[in-house]
Amino acid sequence: MPSPADLSAAELLQAYRTRALSPVEVVEAVIARIERCEPQLKALYAYDPETARAAAKASEARWMKGQALPLDGVPGTIKENIATRGTPMPIGTAARDLSPMLEDAPVAARLGEAGFVMLAKTTMPDYGMLSSGLSSFHELARNPWDVTTNPGGSSAGAGAAGAAGYGPLHVGTDIGGSIRLPAGWCGLVGLKPSFGRVPIDPSYYGRVAGPMTRTVTDTALMMREISKPDARDGMSLPPQEIDWLSLEMDVKGLRIGLQLDPGIGIPVEPETKAAIEAAGRAFAAAGAIVEEAPAFMTRAMLDGLDDFWRQRAWAEIGALPTEKQGRVLSYIFAWANVGESLSGLRVYNGMSQMLAIKQAALKQSAPFDFVLSPVAPVPAFPADYASPIDDPREPFEHIVFTLPANMSDQPSIAVPAAMTAGGLPIGLQITGRRFDDLGVLRLARAWERLRPPLPAYPGAGA
Secondary structure: OOOHHHOOHHHHHHHHHHOOOOHHHHHHHHHHHHHHHHHHHOOEEOOOHHHHHHHHHHHHHHHHHOOOOOOOOOEEEEEOOOOOOOOEOOOOOOOOOOOEOOOOOHHHHHHHHOOOEEEEEEOOOHHHOOOOOOOOOOOOOOEOOEOOEOOOOOOHHHHHHHHHOOOOEEEEEEOOOOOHHHHHHHOOEEEEOOOOOOOOOOOOOOOEEEEEEOOHHHHHHHHHHHOOOOOOOOOOOOOOOOOOOOOOOOOOOOEEEEOOOOOOOOOOOHHHHHHHHHHHHHHHHOOOEEEEOOOOOOHHHHHHHHHHHHHHHHHHHOOOOHHHHOOOOHHHHHHHHHHHHOOHHHHHHHHHHHHHHHHHHHHHHOOOOEEEEEOOOOOOOEOOOOOOOOOOOOOOOOOOOOHHHHHHOOOEEEEEEEEOOOOOEEEEEEEEOOOOHHHHHHHHHHHHHHOOOOOOOOOOOO
8 A cells, every 4th residue: 555645746636636645644654754765865844834734724625515625635855946925035145145035926816715725935055046056045856766866956955855745846947958858767657838828937948847746647637727817927838728637648650769779968868768769669659650850959059058147147146245146056156257258249149049949949849849958968867966968068968858838839748668787877858849848748748658667665664
């Protein structure tokens, strides 16, 4: 019998309906899991079990009265850079003042309205600018599959929490892969929705919030709630009625691109390449038309965007008093400080690469309904590294598969594909046409049925 901490949101909601379980029992099971695992994983910030217990009791009462909300009593976490009323938001860095936030951000508000039980916020690196759990404010987050490795980032704590069973529903943010990379390295489903599909505050080019769960169905349950409109996001899409739980799809006849070469960056290591090739063969055997999708990322694109992001980061860090600058993670300071010396023309040209990447990504994917690729070219890396290369001079060589969808507005999902011989997850990325979030979920659900069995999550049942 699985622990309630390992049940999906869909399973929990069904158990609540039949009174086989109560939200109080489930939240207690998750608290017990956290108390056992968190001393090693360091995934959480602002952990508040007593407030979660009170919310679970209120949820139990609603279920007993027949007044349950859509996600009533389902526990989980929210990334710390998504504001929740009364909780300071350090954005991963010791350089920020800790002032309580005045209101819930859109995602937190929608989840609260749906009856979600938040146990904690989750950790992230300084300013969200690492694919790592390394932070000057939070303790080092670790990967539950192997605590000597990194969960990825910047939604580092969310990835670790999801894999460890800190409830089934977790929220991350993504501007270059920060949902999909930790999802891939932690064996989760992680959706980067179409830009604007999920309202956020503050909004920014390419930045999204999205679910990190263990199943595609749970991701769809979250999207049903967090995609609801919020006027605070002036870049959000018009409201649209989407049947998020309509997840069935016949893959026969679909045109699917298979991309194994991004054009630049870290070469795809053999086990990852083999796993993604196997996924392509499985879809072809199910009747899809699978063809090679060409590489399109260039050195000018990646380095130009790096220039822009360095200067963007330095605009904030450079404005800090010297004493606060000294609190910033040394890797991030060294990376951002280069932005101080960049000319306006170079920064402008770098920013222009966002549009160049967008155009190239849309051109590459145009012949296909979906494109398959690795989430990352390598499995999880050492826990204390800032990135797989761990060098601020080459910060983004590992995001060449994930970054393009942020620039092109396309929905893109990480879904578990296989395991390495050493027992680490390998993620499959599925990218769809602009605004076809439901299609991406449907193909990911089809993959869940096609793929070979995967091992239980670490600590499952305990």
